[in-house]
Amino acid sequence: MKKVGLIVLAAFIGGAAAIGAYKLLERRDDGMSIEEKQKVLFASNPVKISSAGSVDFVQAAAAVSPAVVHIRTTFNSSSSDRSGSPFDMMEDLFGGGGRRSRAPRAASGSGVILTPDGYIVTNNHVVENAEKVEVVLSDRRKVVAKVIGTDPNTDLALLKVDENNLPVVKMGNSDNVQVGEWVLAVGFPLDLQTTVTAGIVSAKSRNIGILARNQQPTQQQFEEYQRTGKRPVLTNTSIESYIQTDAAINPGNSGGALVNANGELIGINAAIASQTGTNEGYGFAIPVNLAKKVLEDFRKYGAVKRGYIGVTFVALDADFAKELKVSDNNGLYVKEVVPNGGAAAAGIKEGDIIKKVEGIEIYDSPDLQEKIGRLSPGDKVQLSVLRDGQLKNISVTLKGDDSLGAAVKPALAGKPTGNTISKLGASLSPASAELKSKFGLKSGVVVTGIEPGKAFDSLDIPKGLVITTVNGKPVNSVKDVEAALPISKNGMTTISGVGQNGNNYTFSF
Known part of the structure; x- marks a missing residue:
């Protein structure tokens, strides 16, 4: 009887401590960081779920799903730099379709609630240029969100909704993530309701070049361009160090949670590697340890202090x-x-x-x-x-x-050499006899430089590619390339060549 009494007393003290800590959290809202709020919340309310080694994801999915939200955005017609969905940055890189002339009227993505009072993390490309951002909570309520800060360099954004007592995903430590570890991706893919997929971490510290391609000129550079007509040279300030996973991620998962088997947030889903624009094996998530600093800067300053x-x-x-x-x-x-x-x-x-x-x-x-x-x-x-x-x-x-x-x-090892073909956005030089001999080629020009935002960049044609034919015509010089470009069928240009790895490639556009 005495033992039962001690158990009841311990439970009462634990419950009182949890309630007291949460009330303290509410009172100290203005002085606490997002991470401090998380520490108070989860120290007072430890989540007892399966260990990282378990293959049973039921508890982790149940703990995380209520705190992953559906984000819907609307745009005005003047947002001409937008395309058919907020995932075009993924589609453009991995072959899901080209840019369109009109902006979307609406699009959607996912987000993760980090604090009970409504701070939500998502991707910058989900909310960029949005006129209105609406969040659909797990209980189907719709609330309008305020954008606190956005950062194209990491593709992160922080939102705030005026709600309290919201479910929260516990932030983990992405430095501890190991290749081969089980993970779950939670979000709203293809406009479906909350969806959980499982896979493993297949690589860490992946740089896929997706953010650098979306680099925009500063206001000063833009004004200089207007005055002089000289195209600005953009400095690559993007930070890509993705967690790569084979958990199924599709358009709509952007901004959603990548969690370990403990239900701890280790990454924010951001991109996919695909030839079709939908899942074909690999997804990429922003490490949560990088996100912590960026999000806290948003909360304090409204922008990143880097x-x-x-x-x-x-x-x-x-x-x-x-x-x-x-x-x-x-x-x-x-x-x-x-x-x-x-x-x-x-x-x-x-x-x-x-x-x-x-x-x-x-x-x-x-x-x-x-x-x-x-x-x-x-x-x-x-x-x-x-x-x-x-x-x-x-x-x-x-x-x-x-x-x-x-x-x-x-930096690239050396500056681009050769002559530039502006319509292709590439610098080309004749292939040396040694290089032709290496790959057994009779013709070839080497891609020595690529201009961001132009044709070769959009097609992901790599620097170092040896172009052997253009529209079926062998090429050995820049003049050969320029002469072969107009010889196209049905308005399509086809370029064939050999990569530095010896593989054959063909690009049509």
Whole structure:
């Protein structure tokens, strides 16, 4: 009897603590961050669900589904830069169709509730240029949402609805996510009601180039273009370090939850790899640890306060290492140090190879950019750089883009060479005899540069492709290409070539 009494007393104290903590959460609303609210909420109300090793997703799905919402957006007719759905950035990249001339009247996506008082995360491309954003809650209520902040560089947006006592998804730690781990994707694909799909994490730190293609000029660049007619050179400030999963993700899942088997939010679903515009195997989610910083900046400032190292770099591999005449195949080779940037002040030099950030080995640009993307101007970051065969630890104080004038961005190994064909948006050079011999070719011109937003960029024709024929005609020079372009059938141009991997490719447009 005494034991039963102790159990009842413990339950009473636990319940009282939960209620008291939640009331404290309500009273301290203005002074608490989104993550602090989550800690109070889930410390007081621990969610007891299956372990990460379980293949039973029933409890995780039940815990998450009520807090994933349907987002519906409407646009006015002047939004001419929009296309048929908010997922065209995925469709354009992976072959789901071309741009259309008219803006949509309506579109939809998903969102994840993070706090009981109505903060909701979604993708920037779901709400971008929307005239009205409406959220459909799990109980079928419709509420109008206010856009607190948007960031095209990470494709994140934060919304706020005037509601209380809403269900919440617990934020996890995306750094702990492992390849092979079970995950669930929750959202509203293809305008269906709440849908849960399962898969595994198939890769981490994926950069698929989707955000860089949607980079827009600044207002200053646009005004300069209006005055001079000179096309601006856009700096790539996007941050892509996606979690890749084979859980089925379709248009409509954008902004929805990617959770582990514990029901913890590890990513915000953002894109798919597809030739049709619908699921064909791989989806991509923004890591929640990157999202935490961006969302908190939205809540505090309405915009992202991003810090930059102040270098341009290229990720090393065997080919680049040979071209740059360096012996190391791993790390980020510093191509340029921006004057007055944090790297310059810390003593980083051109030719340095960044090997580690905060003691963690890095191999490609997403490894560095995601970690820097979580920091703010004034924050310090420890870099390990290889110089003259010696590893040096250097502390860099990050600077904001207003004082720096340039972002941390990947650089191509060398500038485009050859002549540019403006209608294709590409620079071409005759293929060398050595290159033709390597692939057994009788003709060929090499794509040495690609202009963002033009034909080759839209078709994802890679730099380094050896074009062998245009509209069936062999080409060995830029003049050959220009002469072959008008010889098309039914208005279609067909380009065939060989990639650096030796595979044959054909593009029609």
